[in-house]
Amino acid sequence: MSTNRARLRNPLKTARGLGSAKDGTHHFVVQRATAVALIFLSLYAVALVVSLIGHDYEYVRHSVAKPGNAALLIAFLIASFWHMKLGMQVIVEDYVHTPWLAVASQLAIVFVSVIAAIASVLAVIRIALGA
Numbered sequence: 070m071s072t073n074r075a076r077l078r079n080p081l082k083t084a085r086g087l088g089s090a091k092d093g094t095h096h097f098v099v100q101r102a103t104a105v106a107l108i109f110l111s112l113y114a115v116a117l118v119v120s121l122i123g124h125d126y127e128y129v130r131h132s133v134a135k136p137g138n139a140a141l142l143i144a145f146l147i148a149s150f151w152h153m154k155l156g157m158q159v160i161v162e163d164y165v166h167t168p169w170l171a172v173a174s175q176l177a178i179v180f181v182s183v184i185a186a187i188a189s190v191l192a193v194i195r196i197a198l199g200a
Contacts, residue, residue, distance in 0.1 A: 096155065103152035110145040117142075130196055139197035143190050150186035154178055 117138060121129050132138060157178045165171040 096159075100152065100155045100159075103148045103155065106148045107145070107152055110141065110148055113141055114145050133193065134197045134199060136197070139193055142193050146189045146193065147186060150182050150189070154182040157182075 117132070121132060124132075133142065158175060161171055161174045161178065165174055
């Protein structure tokens with residue numbers, strides 16, 4: 070018995086199920102946009118950390134609490150976690166072929182990304198508000 074008859078599906082029906090999900094371009098563009106944003110934000114974050122080397126704790130807190138620094142650090146964190154989520158999603162879609170494991174992995178990626186991003190952003194906000 071052929072594999073098509075074993076599945077009880079018409080070959081045309083099988084072929085129509087394949088193809089574009091109409092979402093790949095958006096995913097690609099967002100991943101590239103976050104990558105470009107991270108180039109500049111990473112340079113800023115590294116420069117900020119290097120400029121704070123050797124200073125005491127209060128000076129570092131005061132520097133991070135400045136509105137410009139806090140806003141750019143939050144942008145860096147959001148872009149980083151969003152880019153990570155998109156990249157991990159592509160890895161799972163490409164290399165995990167077990168359906169239940171793929172779904173569980175996607176859910177775990179979203180959950181961990183959101184929780185880590187919220188915790189990181191709240192830490193910067195807490196510093197910026199002086200708590």
